[in-house]
Amino acid sequence: MFAVVVTVVFVAPIATVVAAGFAGSWTGPLPSNLGFAHFNRALSGDNVASLSVSLQTALIAGAIALVLGTWAALTAREAPGPMRRLVDAVFHIPIALPSVAIGLGLLIAFNSRPLLLGGTKWIVIVAHTVLVMAFAFSSVSAALERLDPAYEQAAESLGASRFRVLRTVTLPLLLPALGAAAGLAVALSMGELGATVMVYPATWKTLPVTIFGLSDRGQVFSAAACTTALLVVTLLALLILGRIRGRAAVR
Known part of the structure; x- marks a missing residue:
């Protein structure tokens, strides 16, 4: 069944x-x-440019989300109970809200100085970062809950500073979880549409937006070819991140 x-x-x-x-x-x-006519069009011109934009956005947003999510998870771990719950709630707000609402909020918030991001690629990257950061935060937080504190305590008892414990003990033990969080962030970013439609400029159009436009104009077969290309590139990115994660787990 x-x-x-x-x-x-x-x-x-x-x-x-x-x-x-x-x-x-x-x-x-x-x-x-x-x-292969539709695939030839999917891998040429504006379509391949949109695929490149999607990949660049996913890698940049995934990296930023991983750094900020890991930082927040490590900080919340040391915070008092109420503060920890508040941080957890704040980072999970984007999951509870429709992505269109996130996109509209960012469009309004960053459409005037001093943070004028509207009409630039950075507002798309910020939107993707906000949407995937919750998953990075959750993955790292769950890994920290399973982490045996005896390793860190042993390093501290030998005179290691907090920063050295973080660099040589905590982060290496978290590498598998970090790899999983990075893969999830990249995969989610590659397929994001709702918030992107609200904020993207004409010069930074992701492939899901292009696919939506093709299907809206009735070019279903071309949209299917672009979707297949998006799936393949996403899977390749996940395989590469998976190999890095596997090597980290072995170490």
């Missing part, structure tokens, strides 16, 4: 999208006039 549910809910829709990318037409139960 589990295999049936996974096939119907997950595998079949993705397989349909990939098949539609190869289709020249689809009037029967199966696609016809198969070819």
Whole structure:
């Protein structure tokens, strides 16, 4: 039953999208006039530029979210109970709110000086950072809860400073969790649409926005080809991060 549910809910829709990318037409139960015409367009011109923008945004936003989320998790760990709960609630607000509301809020907040980010790529990066930071914070917080404090206590008893304990003991032990948090942040950023539609400038259009525009104009097969390219690039990024995470776990 589990295999049936996974096939119907997950595998079949993705397989349909990939098949539609190869289709020249689809009037029967199966696609016809198969070819690479749509993929050639998906990997050229504005579409490949949008793919590059998505990848750059995901890597920058993921890195910022990982640093800030880790910093917040480490700080909240040392804070009193009420402050820890407050920090946890603040970092999880973006999950509770629609992404469109986050995008509109950022558009209003950063549309005047001194923080005039509207019309630049940075407002897109900030939007993605806000949306994925909660997942980085949660991953690192969960890892810290499982971390045996005896390692840090042993280092402190040998005269190591707090910064040295953090650098040589805590962060190396957290590397697998950091790798998982980075992978999740990149994957979520690559597919983000709701907030991006609200804030993106014409010079920094991500691939999900391009896909939305193609499907809205009725170019479903081209949208499917772009979606397939987005899936492949996202999976490749996750595989690379997974290998880094695996090596960190071994160490």
